[in-house]
Amino acid sequence: MLFSVDELSIWLLYFVLPAAIFVAIAIPLFRWSGRRGWFGPLIIASVGIGFPFYIYPVAWSSQLIVEWIMNPQGILGGLAQMIALSIFLCGAITGAGVYAATMSRLVLAVALGASSALGGVVLIIADFPEWSLIAFYIFWQISVLTAMWWWAKGERIRRRADSGACIKCGYDLTGLRSPVCPECGDPVDPRPGPGRGAFGRHAKEMS
Numbered sequence: 001m002l003f004s005v006d007e008l009s010i011w012l013l014y015f016v017l018p019a020a021i022f023v024a025i026a027i028p029l030f031r032w033s034g035r036r037g038w039f040g041p042l043i044i045a046s047v048g049i050g051f052p053f054y055i056y057p058v059a060w061s062s063q064l065i066v067e068w069i070m071n072p073q074g075i076l077g078g079l080a081q082m083i084a085l086s087i088f089l090c091g092a093i094t095g096a097g098v099y100a101a102t103m104s105r106l107v108l109a110v111a112l113g114a115s116s117a118l119g120g121v122v123l124i125i126a127d128f129p130e131w132s133l134i135a136f137y138i139f140w141q142i143s144v145l146t147a148m149w150w151w152a153k154g155e156r157i158r159r160r161a162d163s164g165a166c167i168k169c170g171y172d173l174t175g176l177r178s179p180v181c182p183e184c185g186d187p188v189d190p191r192p193g194p195g196r197g198a199f200g201r202h203a204k205e206m207s
């Protein structure tokens, strides 16, 4: 790939920098959930850092698809449609990767929803300044990271409840008879064993 200095700096500023920031937030969020292992962080890093690179083959494929749908005779396809499809596909690829790491349908739904919404905005506005792409990207990232944070919070509580730890501070409550956590003073579900704590109680009622 050959770039002029301007194109390279736009590419770095618009895509590489935000992608690096996304990965730098998403991986600690993933670890915060209590999940261990290398698969999750690796796949988040691959799709996150990969985004500035797969945007080109995706844009190229989108152009072919849009031209094929809009103009079977090979006349030039619509630019807005091509960009909308590119945004949706890039968001779907990254969303699928984050879903593979978290197995959270909420994260997948938010990623696909934000991608569809941004694609729709591009179709409606059609003519937008180039810098707005970075605003679209940041909107997508904030949406997905918020969904990931929500998932990580639930995952963390579930893990603590399952292991018989205080869901607030993680203190091991095994064998304790106290109605409150001795570490942080949070009320404890008196029933022993798995399912202790607010989240565990809720999960039991649901099943």
Ligand SMILES: [Zn+2]
Pocket: 166, 167, 168, 169, 170, 171, 181, 182, 183, 184, 185, 186
């Ligand atoms: Zn506690």
